[in-house]
Amino acid sequence: MSKLLVERCARLCIWELIREKKLDAKSLLSSGSLDVTINIKVGILETEKSIRETLYFTYSNTNFNGRRVWFKCPYCNRRVGCLYIPFYSDKVLCRQCHNLAYSSQNLHRNRFLDYFQKFERKQKKIEKKLDNKWLRIPTKMKLICSFLDITNKAKEEMPKILRPFRKYLTR
Numbered sequence: 001m002s003k004l005l006v007e008r009c010a011r012l013c014i015w016e017l018i019r020e021k022k023l024d025a026k027s028l029l030s031s032g033s034l035d036v037t038i039n040i041k042v043g044i045l046e047t048e049k050s051i052r053e054t055l056y057f058t059y060s061n062t063n064f065n066g067r068r069v070w071f072k073c074p075y076c077n078r079r080v081g082c083l084y085i086p087f088y089s090d091k092v093l094c095r096q097c098h099n100l101a102y103s104s105q106n107l108h109r110n111r112f113l114d115y116f117q118k119f120e121r122k123q124k125k126i127e128k129k130l131d132n133k134w135l136r137i138p139t140k141m142k143l144i145c146s147f148l149d150i151t152n153k154a155k156e157e158m159p160k161i162l163r164p165f166r167k168y169l170t171r
């Protein structure tokens with residue numbers, strides 16, 4: 001099953017919120033939690049939803065006797081910088097608890113690799129068969145032809161598979 005992308009979800013990033021002065025790091029550390037109402041637009045239709053949630057905070061020590069504030073995921077208790085709300089859920093959880101994929105680029109890259117590996121595997125199989133020194137010439141020719149067929153098929157399908165990357169390829 002393909003995962004929902006992080007970019008498709010509403011996101012709360014703690015340092016962003018502090019930078020924008022929507023949260024105050026000092027008071028977060030003293031209280032440890034905060035009841036909030038989050039108004040977000042979600043999904044393709046951008047329907048608005050309002051979520052009441054208690055956010056929990058924790059901290060790590062920095063090199064210079066300072067403290068860095070983090071969200072605590074309410075489900076796994078891990079310390080995280082960002083919490084997410086997918087369109088199908090009212091839960092404010094970390095990326096892993098929502099099972100979200102990190103970025104569209106990574107997904108494309110995997111699909112890209114899968115594609116080439118598929119052809120590579122087929123060609124390796126043929127190469128193995130060709131290593132057999134007892135093979136008769138007609139059989140050898142047949143195998144070489146199917147090896148070339150695979151190469152041609154990969155070339156034919158190339159534009160289709162490259163479509164999502166077009167924006168990276170043109171300048």
Ligand SMILES: [Zn+2]
Binds near residue numbers: 093
């Ligand atoms: Zn979590």
